[in-house]
Amino acid sequence: xATVGEICRYVRSKNAGPFWVTFDLFFKNxxxxxxxxxxxxxxxxxxxxxFGVDPALVKRFPVDTLEMVKISCVRPTPSGSRVERDLHSxxxxxxxxxxxxx
Amino acid sequence: xxxxxxxPVVILVPTGSLGAGASEAEVEYGIARGASVIATDAGSxxxxxxYLALGxxxxxxxxxxxxxxxxxxxxxxxxxxxxxxxxxxxxxxxNLDWTRDIVVEVARELGIRPRIACLYSExxxxxxxxxxxxxxxxPLPPLGPIDDATxxxxxxxxAAMGPEPxxxxxxxxxxxxxxxxxxxxxxxxxxxxxxxxxxxxxWHAGKIGECGxxxxxxxxxxxxxxxxxxxxGFEVEALNDVNKCTPNSxxxxxxxxxxxxxxxxxxxxxxxxxxxxxxxIAPRTTRVTGSVWKERPYTMKLEGASAGQYQTVMLIGIxxxxxxxxxxxxxxxxxxxxYERVHMTMGDGAGDFHISLRIYGWNGTxxxxxxxxxxxxxxxxxxFVATADTQELADQIARACNPLFFHMYMPGHNGxxxxxxxxxxxxxxxxxxxxxxxxxxxxxxxDPLELVRTEWIDLxxxxxx
Numbered sequence: 186x187a188t189v190g191e192i193c194r195y196v197r198s199k200n201a202g203p204f205w206v207t208f209d210l211f212f213k214n215x216x217x218x219x220x221x222x223x224x225x226x227x228x229x230x231x232x233x234x235x236f237g238v239d240p241a242l243v244k245r246f247p248v249d250t251l252e253m254v255k256i257s258c259v260r261p262t263p264s265g266s267r268v269e270r271d272l273h274s275x276x277x278x279x280x281x282x283x284x285x286x287x
Numbered sequence: 288x289x290x291x292x293x294x295p296v297v298i299l300v301p302t303g304s305l306g307a308g309a310s311e312a313e314v315e316y317g318i319a320r321g322a323s324v325i326a327t328d329a330g331s332x333x334x335x336x337x338y339l340a341l342g343x344x345x346x347x348x349x350x351x352x353x354x355x356x357x358x359x360x361x362x363x364x365x366x367x368x369x370x371x372x373x374x375x376x377x378x379x380x381x382n383l384d385w386t387r388d389i390v391v392e393v394a395r396e397l398g399i400r401p402r403i404a405c406l407y408s409e410x411x412x413x414x415x416x417x418x419x420x421x422x423x424x425x426p427l428p429p430l431g432p433i434d435d436a437t438x439x440x441x442x443x444x445x446a447a448m449g450p451e452p453x454x455x456x457x458x459x460x461x462x463x464x465x466x467x468x469x470x471x472x473x474x475x476x477x478x479x480x481x482x483x484x485x486x487x488x489x490w491h492a493g494k495i496g497e498c499g500x501x502x503x504x505x506x507x508x509x510x511x512x513x514x515x516x517x518x519x520g521f522e523v524e525a526l527n528d529v530n531k532c533t534p535n536s537x538x539x540x541x542x543x544x545x546x547x548x549x550x551x552x553x554x555x556x557x558x559x560x561x562x563x564x565x566x567x568i569a570p571r572t573t574r575v576t577g578s579v580w581k582e583r584p585y586t587m588k589l590e591g592a593s594a595g596q597y598q599t600v601m602l603i604g605i606x607x608x609x610x611x612x613x614x615x616x617x618x619x620x621x622x623x624x625x626y627e628r629v630h631m632t633m634g635d636g637a638g639d640f641h642i643s644l645r646i647y648g649w650n651g652t653x654x655x656x657x658x659x660x661x662x663x664x665x666x667x668x669x670x671f672v673a674t675a676d677t678q679e680l681a682d683q684i685a686r687a688c689n690p691l692f693f694h695m696y697m698p699g700h701n702g703x704x705x706x707x708x709x710x711x712x713x714x715x716x717x718x719x720x721x722x723x724x725x726x727x728x729x730x731x732x733x734d735p736l737e738l739v740r741t742e743w744i745d746l747x748x749x750x751x752x
Contacts, residue, residue, distance in 0.1 A: 199543070199544050200333055200544065202332060202544075202546070202727070203590075203727065204428075204429055205546045209542050242429060246547060250538060251535065255542055255548045259429045263724065264336065265723055265724075266723060268654075270645060270651070270654055271652060272334065273333055273334070279652075
């Protein structure tokens, strides 16, 4: 069993406008990228489970040249709402780190 | 017909955000490398709707003035223009006027007399309602169709400009162009487009440059970046002779704060970098070719901000092991008890209120359920956040909760009353209002200048007077 945190060399999250958040997962090498970029473990259902977001609005983009995958979803709560804890969504990536990729 | 580019356009981006801290040495270096313009973005929606709703800048006045002084001294000396997008963080009329006043102040201090163009892109509710009624406002996911009530709820509405109003101002002889809300990319690339540089490379360079030095690998502190656009592509170079721009650092910036790594929707078109090629052409410089611009009907993105309910906060620190070994119970029991306390003391008078506890050192950042068996921390900070319809009500809720928040027993206390560590007196801190973005829509425009108003401050005329 290997987790996102173990497989990736760098994982980050950041708001993309007020209504979206985007996750960047950079792999250590081409082999890992090809093996995991399309993995169902980091598919829409995982984002629904972790953040309660609509799986129909989860978008995944493998980027060959950078050996990374970008995943974007709607923010779980609007920017600056009364339950806001992470305005720039910069800490949301941490919840991906323990996801098991295989 | 656009003019044909005769020589490369060199864009000096001194900082990723006006007021974040430009470097005098970097700006001098960029001028020596042949900069034809100094361009920077001055805002973003990232830090929340408060700056648009209130008309406040995020960066301080002194920090913005410092960067402007560095830029204006250098630009005036070199005889090149300055372009600023999204003035004053949000690009509303108040934000723009605030920035304009600083620019005028700096000009007088430096003894220079620039022609300043101010491009206002704040929209009245009436204009947007008329556009909506004509079917010219379209939602972007996850929001639905616009209605008048939503438009009325916005304290301020701005439309994000493309490069055209800047180009018109440059045509009219502006030395400094201060934009209201502008796409980051348009503010950086407008000068190149004015000079007739090709669309794909210009827009792509604008995206790579919008955060300044972020597209470089920084061995030493680096605030800005240099972009050189020619007929076939563009080059990205650090603003000192140590930092490097590599194919990786440059191409990775297209990912940043962008939900799609290949396409960027802008007013009047889409930048497509799917086929872009990145090549190291000098030890510190990367060249990019193959960026494509696809024309689309002209739309501007709307942002609207409104103020909402009020919040009051309290903060305690806890090191008591009785609490720390069972934070699950503490959080549940405390939350339930605080709600009961408000119902008991204030009844329906509390209105539509909400209480949340954020236990920093445990799960404060995410609020997620911590797995059973997680070791107890040594120290936690518990932030109490009450939200209500008025500041007075939020304050009253916090004060009603104070005794419980301070002294709540856990079973392990065996009836001995604990006292948690308040950080302040008075313990409650009125925090002010919530601010939220209400719009995520685009508006169709008949002309790129239709929703923009340009005003001039010509300090050259003062000289004549």
